[in-house]
Amino acid sequence: MPDLPEHLTKPFVNLLLAAADDKLFLGHRNSEWTGLGPILEEDIAFSALAQDEMAHASALYELAGTLDGRSADQLAFGRKGAEYRCAAIVEVPDEFDWATAMARRLFCNHFDVLRLERFSHSAYKPLSHLARRLAAEQQAHVQHVDDWMVRLGTGTPESHRRIQQAIAALARIAPQLFEPVESQDQLVAAGLYPGRDQEMYGQWCREIEHVLGRAHLSAHLDAFNPEDRGGRRGVHTVHLAAMLDEMCEVYRLEPDAAW
Amino acid sequence: MSRLREEVEVVSGDLETPPEGDLAPYVIFTQLKPGQPFLYAGYLDAADDDMALIFARERYGQDQECIGIWAIPVETVAGTDSIHPASHDVGGMQAYQVFVQARRGAGHVSAETLEARSPAEAIEKAKEIHRDPKKYYTLWVVPQRTIAATSTGDLIWRFSDQSYRLARGYSKEVREKWTRFRDESDLREYEKEDLKESF
Numbered sequence: 472m473p474d475l476p477e478h479l480t481k482p483f484v485n486l487l488l489a490a491a492d493d494k495l496f497l498g499h500r501n502s503e504w505t506g507l508g509p510i511l512e513e514d515i516a517f518s519a520l521a522q523d524e525m526a527h528a529s530a531l532y533e534l535a536g537t538l539d540g541r542s543a544d545q546l547a548f549g550r551k552g553a554e555y556r557c558a559a560i561v562e563v564p565d566e567f568d569w570a571t572a573m574a575r576r577l578f579c580n581h582f583d584v585l586r587l588e589r590f591s592h593s594a595y596k597p598l599s600h601l602a603r604r605l606a607a608e609q610q611a612h613v614q615h616v617d618d619w620m621v622r623l624g625t626g627t628p629e630s631h632r633r634i635q636q637a638i639a640a641l642a643r644i645a646p647q648l649f650e651p652v653e654s655q656d657q658l659v660a661a662g663l664y665p666g667r668d669q670e671m672y673g674q675w676c677r678e679i680e681h682v683l684g685r686a687h688l689s690a691h692l693d694a695f696n697p698e699d700r701g702g703r704r705g706v707h708t709v710h711l712a713a714m715l716d717e718m719c720e721v722y723r724l725e726p727d728a729a730w
Numbered sequence: 731m732s733r734l735r736e737e738v739e740v741v742s743g744d745l746e747t748p749p750e751g752d753l754a755p756y757v758i759f760t761q762l763k764p765g766q767p768f769l770y771a772g773y774l775d776a777a778d779d780d781m782a783l784i785f786a787r788e789r790y791g792q793d794q795e796c797i798g799i800w801a802i803p804v805e806t807v808a809g810t811d812s813i814h815p816a817s818h819d820v821g822g823m824q825a826y827q828v829f830v831q832a833r834r835g836a837g838h839v840s841a842e843t844l845e846a847r848s849p850a851e852a853i854e855k856a857k858e859i860h861r862d863p864k865k866y867y868t869l870w871v872v873p874q875r876t877i878a879a880t881s882t883g884d885l886i887w888r889f890s891d892q893s894y895r896l897a898r899g900y901s902k903e904v905r906e907k908w909t910r911f912r913d914e915s916d917l918r919e920y921e922k923e924d925l926k927e928s929f
Contacts, residue, residue: 510753512774516788611884615784622777 475538475595476661482654483595483663484539485556488546489652489703490586491531492557495547496711497579498524499718500565501572509569520612527605534597548722552712553705558648560641562702562710570623570630570637576616577638578645581678584609585671594662617682624686635688642690646672649695650703754803756782758790759829759840761798768800770829770837776801779878791886799880800840806876808849810857811868816849826852827877829870830860838870846871 475483501521508514532543539546560578565571587609590602623634649672658664676692683689700706753775759768771790776782782801791799808816826846829838842859846852852871860866880886 510775512776512785512789516785519788519792611787618780618784622781 475663479654479657479661479663480538482652482658484535485652485703486655486658486664487531487535487538487598489556489558490583490590491528491535491546492555492702493561493579493583493648494524494528494531496557496561496714497575498522498528499714500561500575503565504567504572507567516615520615523608523612527608530601530605534601537597544722545726548719549726552707552715555705555707555711555715556652556703557707557711558650558702559644559708560648562708562714563641563644564710568633568637570633571641573616573619573623574634574637574641576612577620577679577682578641578648580609580612580616581675581682582648584613585675589664589666589671592665594665598663617685620682620686620688624683624688631687634686638683638688638690642692646693646695647699647701647703649675650699650701651697652703753777754805756786756801757804757807758782758786759800759802759838760786760790760794760796761800762794762796764797768798768840770839771799773804779803783878783880787880787886796886798882799886801878802872803876807870807872808853809868809870810853814870816853816871823847825874826856826871827874828852828856828859829872830866831868831870832866834867836867838868843874849873 498521501517501524504514505518505521506514508517528547529543532546536543536546541549560575563575565575584606587602587606591599591606593599593602620634623630625631649668651668652658655664655668659666672694679690679692702708702711754777755773755775757773758771760771761768771786774782774785774789776785779801783799786799786801790796804814807814823845825843826849827843828841830841831838841856844852844855844859846855849871853869856869856871860869
C-alpha cells in the first residue's frame with residue numbers, strides 16, 4: 472500500500488468519494504433517459520455514456536474502499552445521505568428536459584476532465600494511474616456534449632431558447648462543483664490533489680465560454696463562495712434523499728447479498 | 731421501470747415534424763488494428779458527420795478494440811448491387827475508396843483507392859482490378875472526401891470492462907457464477923458423505 476499520512480486518509484477518501492458520487496448520480500440521472508432519448512441513436516449513445524459514468528464511479532469507489540475498508544457497493548449504496556459528497560448539480564432532476572440534461576453534462580463533464588487532470592498528477596500512484604485511464608474516456612464525453620451544445624444553440628429558435636434557459640438555471644448551482652471537501656487545502660499541500668482551485672475554476676469558465684460562444688449561447692458563472700456549505704461537506708438538496716430511496720431500494724432489502 | 735417515468739408527460743396527437751426529422755442514413759466502418767482494412771459495422775441515422783461519428787463510437791466502436799471509424803452518408807455510396815445505384819453525379823475527377831464484399835452475406839471491407847470522373851467510372855475501374863479471378867460478390871465505391879473519419883489517436887474503445895452489456899459477457903458471467911455455485915454444493919455434498927463415513 473503506498474504511503475498516505477494517517478491524518479489525511481479521511482479527507483482523501485472524501486475527495487475520492489466526491490468524484491465517485493458526482494459520477495454515480497450523474498450516471499443515474501442520465502440513465503433515467505434510457506428509452507426516452509430524443510432519437511434512437513442518441514438514446515443508445517446516452518445510455519452508454521451513463522454507463523461510463525457508473526463504471527468510473529465504480530473504479531473510484533473501489534479505490535476509496537482500499538483505504539476506507541468498505542466495499543464499492545457499501546460506499547455507493549450503503550451510506551447515509553449526509554455522508555455523500557456530490558455537488559448539487561448532479562442531484563436535481565432534469566424533468567426529462569433534454570436541454571437540462573445536456574446543460575448539466577456541459578458543466579459536469581468539463582469539470583470532470585479538469586479534476587481528472589489534477590488526479591492524474593496525484594502523489595498517490597493508484598489514483599494517478601486510474602485518473603489517466605479515465606481521462607481518455609472523459610474526453611469523448613466532452614466531445615459529445617460540446618457537439619450537442621452547438622447543435623441546440625444554433626438549431627431552431629426553440630432549441631436555442633430552451634438550451635439557453637437550462638444553462639441559465641443550472642449556472643446558478645454549477646459553481647458548487649468547486650466546493651472543497653474538508654481539509655482539501657492539506658490534500659493540495661501534500662501533493663495528493665495538486666493544482667489550485669482558482670486556476671481550475673478559471674480554466675473551467677474559459678472552456679465553457681468557448682463552447683457556448685460557438686453555440687451562440689452564454690452563461691453567467693459566479694465563483695464559489697467558500698462560506699457556503701454544500702454537497703462536498705454533506706449538505707444536500709432534498710432531491711438526493713429521493714434519488715437514494717429509488718437507487719437503493721433493492722440494495723437495502725439485503726445489504727450483504729452476494730451478487 | 732423507474733417510478734420517475736410514471737411522471738413523464740405523454741404527448742399525444744400529430745407530430746409537428748416528420749418522425750425521420752432531418753436525419754440521414756450513414757454506413758459505418760471500423761478499423762480494429764493499425765494497418766488493417768476498415769470493416770463494415772452497420773448503419774445508423776444522424777444529422778451530420780460529427781454526430782454520426784459520435785453515435786458510431788458509442789454503438790460500434792466501444793465494445794471492442796477499435797482504433798478508427800469511418801462514417802459515410804449512404805447516398806454517396808455507389809455499388810454493383812441494386813441498392814446503391816451509381817446514377818448520382820458528384821462531379822469531376824476525384825479519389826474513390828473501393829470496398830469489396832467477398833461473398834454474399836459478408837460485410838464490405840475497404841480495399842484500394844482510385845481516381846475516376848464519376849461513380850460509374852470508379853465502379854468500372856474497380857471491377858477491372860478485381861476481375862481476375864473474380865474475388866467479389868459486390869463492390870462499393872465512395873468519393874473519399876465524403877468519408878468522415880475519427881482522428882488518429884482518438885480513444886474509441888472503452889478501458890473499463892463493461893462486458894456485462896454484451897450477450898457474450900452475460901453468458902460468461904452467469905457461467906462463472908454457476909460453476910462457483912456447483913463447486914460449493916459439490917463440496918457440501920462431499921463433506922456430508924465424508925462425515926457419514928467417519929461416524
